[in-house]
Amino acid sequence: MTDNRSDAPPATPRAAGAPPTIRWDDSNLKSSYANVCNVSSTREEVVLVFGINQACERGQSEVQVQLTDRIILSPFAAKRLAGLLAGVVREYESRFGALNVDTRRQGDSSSSEA
Helix, strand or coil: CCCCCCCCCCCCCCCCCCCCCCCCCCCCCCCCCCCEEEEEECCCCEEEEEEEECCCCCCCCCCCEEEEEEEEECHHHHHHHHHHHHHHHHHHHHHHCCCCCCCCCCCCCCCCCC
């Protein structure tokens, strides 16, 4: 005879119209570091590809980036992520100052102003 009881606590009823409680399960969570991200999309999905640029030196004709992770999102999830990231960056800059994301290196006179 099998025992059908679960060790999980019983679900508690919620009030009508109240949002469900979200329980985050991080048992399969992995962490990765990336200093490079590329994004592409189709009508059905947004693809984020993350990687590591080990050495970016001036004058190189080719830079190798080791791609490590791909995250595929629905466009709706991507838009929510964009809003969350915008808020995080805004808070970061209010604490620590503006981030310069100009792709040219400071002091590199070979790049022209756009």
